[in-house]
Amino acid sequence: MKEGYYSLVLHAHLPYVRHKEEGRLEERWLFEAITESYIPLLWELNETDMKDALTISFSPPVLEMLADPVIQERYLDYIIKTEELLGKEKQVAETVEEKNLVNFYTDRYQKIKKTFIDLNKNVLYGYRDLFEKGIIKCITSSATHAFLPYVKTKAAIRSQIVEAIRCFQQHFGTKPKGFWLPECAFAPGIDRILVEEGITYTFVDEHAVLHADPQPSKGSGAPIYSPHGLVLFPRHTDLSSKVWSSNLGYPGDVDYREFYRDIAYEREWDYIKPYVHEDGIRIDTGIKHKRITGNEESKELYVRQWAEGKVQGHADDFLYSIEQQINEHGSQCYPPYLMVTPFDAELFGHWWFEGPDWIGQLLKKGEGKISFITPETYIDRHYQDFDTAHVSFSTWGRKGYGEVWVNEKNEYLYRHHHRMEVDLATSAALFANPTKLEKRYLQQMVREWMLTVSSDWAFIMDGQSAVQYAHERFSTHLYRFDLTKERLLQGEVQEEWITKMEQSFPFLKDIDDRIFFSSHDAYIQAKEESAKGEKRSILMLSWEYPPMMVGGLSRHVYDLSRALVTEGHEVHVITSYVAGYPDYEINQGVHVHRIKGLQPEAPNFFDWVGSLNIEMTRYVEKLSRKYQFDIIHAHDWLVGVTAVAAKKSLQLPLLATIHATEHGRNNGIHSEMQYEINQKEWELTFEANRVIVCSDYMKEELLSIFSMPEEKLSVIPNGVDIELLQPYTNNGIPKMNDQFTVFSVGRMVKEKGYQTVIEAAAVLKERNEKVRFVIAGKGPMLEEYQRQVVERQLESHVTFLGFVSDEERNTWFCQCDATIFPSYYEPFGIVALEGLAAGKATIVSDTGGLAGIIRHEENGLKVIPGDVNSIVSQVLYLYNHPITREAIATQGLRDVKSRFNWETIAKQTEEAIEDCLVGELELTI
Secondary structure (H helix, E strand, C coil): CCCEEEEEEEEECCCCCCCCCCCCCCHHHHHHHHHHHHHHHHHHHCCCCCCCCEEEEECHHHHHHHCCHHHHHHHHHHHHHHHHHHHHHHHHCCCHHHHHHHHHHHHHHHHHHHHHHHCCCCHHHHHHHHHHHCCEEEEEECCCCECHHHCCCHHHHHHHHHHHHHHHHHHHCCCCCEEECHHHCECCCHHHHHHHCCCCEEEECHHHHHCCECCCCCCCCCCEECCCCCEEEECCHHHHHHHHCCCCCHHHCCCCECCCCEHHHCCCHHHHHHHCECCCECCCCCCECEECCCCCCCCCECCHHHHHHHHHHHHHHHHHHHHHHHHHHCCCCCCCEEEEEEEEHHHECCCECCHHHHHHHHHHHHECCEEECCHHHHHHHHHHHCCECECCCECCCHHHCCCCCCCCCCCCHHHHHHHHHHHHHHHHHHCCCCCHHHHHHHHHHHHHHHHHCEHHHHHHHHHCCCHHHHHHHHHHHHHHHHHHHHHHHCCCCCHHHHHHHHHHCCCCCCCCHHHHCCHHHHHHHHHHHHHCCCCCEEEEECCCCCCCCCCHHHHHHHHHHHHHHHCCCEEEEEEECCCCCCCEEEECCEEEEEECCCCCCCCCHHHHHHHHHHHHHHHHHHHCCCCCCCEEEEECHHHHHHHHHHHHHHCCCEEEECCCCHHHHHCCCCCHHHHHHHHHHHHHHHHCCEEEECCHHHHHHHHHHHCCCHHHEEECCCCCCHHHHCCCCCCCCCCCCCCEEEEEECCCCHHHCHHHHHHHHHHHHHCCCCEEEEEECCCCCHHHHHHHHHHCCCCCCEEEEECCCHHHHHHHHHHCCEEEECCCCCCCCHHHHHHHHCCCEEEEECCHHHHHHCCECCCEEEECCCCHHHHHHHHHHHHHCHHHHHHHHHHHHHHHHHHCCHHHHHHHHHHHHHHHHHHHHHHHC
C-alpha cells in the first residue's frame, strides 16, 4: 500500500513598520496584509474541523504589530475609510457587472470589520483559538527576521532566537516547537543554538537536503536530523512551483484579480484624494476592479464568479498532483513519504487575492482524500526513522544561496551590523552590573541593533522597490544605536530620554541584554572582583617622558602612568634628565625620577643610551630599598639593560612594551648599529615575562622577527586624552577660509611618508584645487622637505611648520578640515588617534597599526602607502563630500571615546600585569 503525507506551511512576516507618527505609507503594508491575507485565511480555517490542517509561522514584528493598540485603531480607521470609498464607488458604477463587483467588496469589507471587532481588534486571538483547538500549529521566526548566516557572533544569533521565542510565548501562552529560519537560510552552527533553546524543527530548501553529506537515504522525501539534532524539513520544489512560479503558477491565471490595477491610479484626483496619502501621493486603496486578462496592457473587469470557478479547478489540480507524487514515491518507508510546501503567508490574499479561498478548498476537497499533517505530528510519529547528515549553507532565495542579501546594492550594511555586535558585547562587559536605568540603555541598544539587521532592508535594496525607506530605516536605527551607546558610555543616562527612545519604536518590551555578556567576560569580571583592593606598585622605565618628547612613546608613558594612578596603583617612572626640570617630582600622582647619564653630552647615541642605563640601574637599586615594587614595566630597548638587570636583582616579573622595532623602521637590518639595536630588542622581549604591543600589525612583526611564542603577547592599543586636545584661542594662526586645509603632525623622517604629500600637493596645484597641507614636526628631513616646497613653488599648497607647541598643534587640529598621516611604517600611530579625537575626518596609510584603527569610509579613510594618486583621490573625496566628511569624523570621535580611552587601556594593562604576577608565582611554586 502506498502512503504519503502533505504539509502546508505558511510564514507571516512584514518588517516592523509601526511609527510614532500617523500616516506612514509603509503602515499600509500591514493593513493590506490583515485585510487580504490574515483575516480571509481565518475565515477559511474556521470552516474546517480537520486537525493539523496547516502550520503558520508568525514573525515577532507581525506579532507585535497585530497586538499593538495604536495599530489596531489606525487599522479600524483604514477599514472605515475604505468603506466610505466603496460608497462612492457604488454611486459611479454603471454596468450590472460593475455594481456586482462593488457589492462584493462592500460585503467583504463589512465582514472584515465585523471579524476584526469580534476579535477585540487583535487578529492573533483568532489564530490562538485555532492553535489551542489543534486545527493549526503555530511557530515563530527570528526576532527581526535577521538573515542568520550573516550574523557575526553566536551571542547575536542566540539573541534573535531567544527574543523571538519569548515574544511568541507572550502572545500564544507557550513556547514554539518549530522555528522558521528567515529566507530558509541555514548554516552549520545555527542548529545547535536552536536546539539549545528548545526548538525541534525548521525548514530548508530542497537542494540543502539533496546535497547533504552523507546523502540521505530518502533523498528529499523525508526530513533529516542536523548534526546537533535539529529536524530539517525540505521544501517540495515541484509542488511549491505550482503556486509561486511566475510563469506556471496558479496566481497568474487570466481570471484572477490583477494586483497592479488599483483604482487609486484610475480615478480623477479630486475623487480619490481623500483616500490616498495626505501628502498627495497616489497609493493603493485595496480596491481593484480588473482581472489579469493576459499579457496585454488593457485589462478586463474582474468577475468574482469566474475566479471562484478557477479556485475550484486549481484546488483539484493541486490535490491530483499530490496523489501523483504519492503514486510515484508512496512505497517509501520508514518514514513514509512527505511533501512540505512552505510559502510566504502574504502570497495568499495580498499577491494572490484568491489564495485564502484556494487553501479553504484544498482543505475541504482534500479531507478524506489525502493525509494532511503538520511537521510536529510527523516528528512525533517517525522521529526514530530520520537520517542524520551535514547540511551546508543554503537558502530558498535566488540561485539557492545568499546573493539576494549581500551584493553590490546592499553589502555596505554588514560592516555596520558586525560592528554593532562588537559594541553590544563590549557594552555588556563594561556594564556587567548595570543600574536599572543603564539596563534600559543596554536593552535599547539591543532593540536598535535588531531593527537594523532585519533582512527586509537588504531584500528591498536588492529588489529596488522601496529603497529610500530601507535606507532610511537602516540609517535611523544605526544612528539611534550609536547615540544610545555614546550616552551610556559617557554616563549621560536620563529616564526621560530613554523613555522617548523606547516609545518611538515600541518593539519587544522585555529584552535580555545579558545574552551578549559572555562566559569569558564573567571570568574576567570575577578575576577583577577577586583582585579588588590589590593595588600594585609599578616601576616604569622609559628613556623619554615630558617635557622630553621625541616620539609617541613619551606621550604614551605619560598618559598610561596617570591612568594607572587613577586606578589606584602607585607608579614610579624612571626616565632621563631634562635641564631645568626637577630630579624628582610627583606629577598628577605619578612619581617621576629623572636620571642624568654618565655621558649626558655623548656625541654617539649608543654611548648616551649605555651611560643612561648604568645610572638608571644604580638608581633603581637604591630606590628599591625605600619602595617595595611588584613589577617592572619597561618601554622599548633603550631601557632594556636596566630592565633586565632589575628583574634579576630584585627578583621581580618584567613586563615590556615594544612600541616599534629597528627592523620595521628600516625595512630590515642593514648596518652594524641596526643589528645591535635589534639584538637589544630581542633580549628585552626574551627576558620579559609578558610583552605588550599596540597593534595586531606589531604582534605579527614580533612573532616573525623574534620568533616569540604567541601566548606571551598582549595587544593593547594606544590611547588619547581628549581633554589635552581641547582647542585653544586662535593664537595668531591664520584661518584659511577659501582653502581646504589638511593638517598633519609627526617626525620628519622618511618612514612618515611626507614626501608623498609633497607630490600630492603638486598634482592638486596642477588641477587648480584649493587644497592646502599644513605639516608640523621636526626631524632630520625637515630642511629637505622645506627646500623641495620652495623649489617646486608649492608654498600655497603645502607648509612645513617645524616644531610647534601643544597649543599651536591643538589650534591647527581645531581649524583644519581634515587630517592625514601617510606613513610607510607605523607600529600604531597615536597621532591618528589625535586626529580622530579632534573630531576631524582622518586619512591614514593602509599599513601597520594605522590599518587597524581606521575602517575605510566608516571612521576614516585609507590610502595606499606611497601612492600619490591615492592621497589625491581621498583628499578630494573629503573636499567634495562635506556631509560624508562630517559623518566619518563623528564616528571617529565615537571610536576614540569608546575604544581608545586611557581608562580602558589602563584596565587592559592591569590584566597584563596580573598575568605576569600569576606566571611568576607559578614558576616560583
